[in-house]
Amino acid sequence: MSWTQLHPNDESMMKKGYGGMLSLEFEGTDYLFIVGGVGTTPAVNHPQFQYSRIKDGRVSTNEQLLYNLSNGQFTVPSVSGQCCPPNSEFTINKVNQNKGIMFGGLVINDDGLPTVTNNVYIFNVTHNIIHWESIKKGSISGERLWTKERYDHASAIINGDSTSPALVVIGGRDNNNQVVTKCLLFDNITTGHFSCKKIPLPEFVTGRYFHSLTAVTMSPHCVWLVIVGGYKKLEWIDVGVGEDTNRLIMIIELVYIEAGEWIVQSVLDGNDLTSKKYQEKSLQRNPPPPPSTDPTTPSSSSNVVHESTSVSSTGGASPSATVDVNKVKKVIEDVLVSHYAALNSLPKKSLTGLVNQLYTAKLISNEVREAPSMEECIDEFKSSLSFKRKLPKVEEHCQKFLNSFIAVRGSYADAAEALGEDWIEALQNELGLDFNISIDD
Structure with missing residues (x-):
């Protein structure tokens, strides 16, 4: 040079x-x-x-x-x-x-x-x-x-x-x-x-x-x-x-x-x-090869994370289907965005209780705990979600998030139930996936 x-x-x-x-x-x-x-x-x-x-x-x-x-x-x-x-x-x-x-x-x-x-x-x-x-x-x-x-x-x-x-x-x-x-x-x-x-x-x-x-x-x-x-x-x-x-x-x-x-x-x-x-x-990070015409040959692309999953007999994807975890996370985020207004309208008096639950579940940082807001809690959830590469980890992450709301009770528990139901329904309708989370308080 x-x-x-x-x-x-x-x-x-x-x-x-x-x-x-x-x-x-x-x-x-x-x-x-x-x-x-x-x-x-x-x-x-x-x-x-x-x-x-x-x-x-x-x-x-x-x-x-x-x-x-x-x-x-x-x-x-x-x-x-x-x-x-x-x-x-x-x-x-x-x-x-x-x-x-x-x-x-x-x-x-x-x-x-x-x-x-x-x-x-x-x-x-x-x-x-x-x-x-x-x-x-x-x-x-x-x-x-x-x-x-x-x-x-x-x-x-x-x-x-x-x-x-x-x-x-x-x-x-x-x-x-x-x-x-x-x-x-x-x-x-x-x-x-x-x-x-x-x-x-x-x-x-x-x-x-x-x-x-x-x-x-x-x-x-x-x-x-x-x-x-x-x-x-x-x-x-x-x-x-x-x-x-x-x-x-x-x-x-x-x-x-x-x-x-x-x-x-x-x-x-x-x-x-x-x-x-x-x-x-x-x-x-080389250009991915053309997709194989053999349905038994898995994709070698490293850009998309796929995971085999089995589902219950109630419907959804077949046991041999693969799930694009990135697509799952995209649906989860889209549904969460549609709940922004409802979540931000929850009583502020109970926000401290939610923050303590989220912190105990290791879903938010200490900085968010000290200066809590619903927006920051959601942002932390989405940030951590982006690093989940396996479907069980995605389900576990969402379950912890919902459980934190449920533990606060009242309207926070109702908000968790509505969010969980929409996640389950959207993933079933868009990806044919039975999302393994519980929304019972």
Whole structure:
């Protein structure tokens, strides 16, 4: 690897940091696109951009530059559309050759103070013109998850076979400088039919900021998200920090399933990266062979977990059938989402009792127990569910969840009965599966 220092051809260019840069290609030429940031007062204010004075004397800007990698020249482009405001500490990612996406960051309010945002912008470059589009909140399905503003986060674009590019956002800080632990996936970002969903991951993976994130395509249906370093609260996640050393590098294995969505298959930490487990995972991620026409030959694909199961004589799948555990978990989550409103309407006075039951059953973390909410309890349940690979483990997990509600009694027990009945009915109707759980109090 060799490095070359680039010298601006115009000394009046603004000196700044905390901006964004990515490579783009248009008209057969490769460019670096540079946008935003905070710095000293510029010698020249370009009329197409904005320069906002911060109370500490620095200047935040949405200034944009193109660097031609062929001739080494910087140019100041024109802009059109709904350009982003002055911004810093955001993420910017390349979607395709001449298109990118910006998420979050710090904008400057009327009092000259940085304010965290959750804005999303799509931009594309043609003929030295940057065209911007602001993605309105009402145009994204599932945006209830998108309410938390963040900065100092990390993001990456993932691509799969026959799938639209998707943006994954991990970590960051909110307006109160608290770590944001929800991992979001923005799908269909090139089709105009945006959607947003949460990817359930443990907090020790997502609870960080100032970290790096990249996506590595392992196969047409598998992507590894590689996270490196960052801050966790006020401590560096870095070599030499004792128990955190193994979490310096994390790998999240995402697979694209037949239901048309990305799910978490596994999470590897520093210990795993030197183990046979990592080597086996790496070797497995070759494109799967064509499916066998012999019904007695099992699939060799490692992207979907199958499990043989026997069922009672009351109906359901035949004893020789296989169950796609990922599909089972998808049905369970869909039913749970349909119960969100009912679960969140349960009396708050009994929430502490539920939390204690869930904690005793090892279904929630101590952090959730100390600051309980129904939403966090459900999120913890879904996060743990994503790591269950065998049907009995899925059934056991759901049973513990229901038992915790039943133990509280009253309306909580009624809610558990309704949820359990819907799980059983949905899995029977959609997958022909007799789900082995009990809803008797």
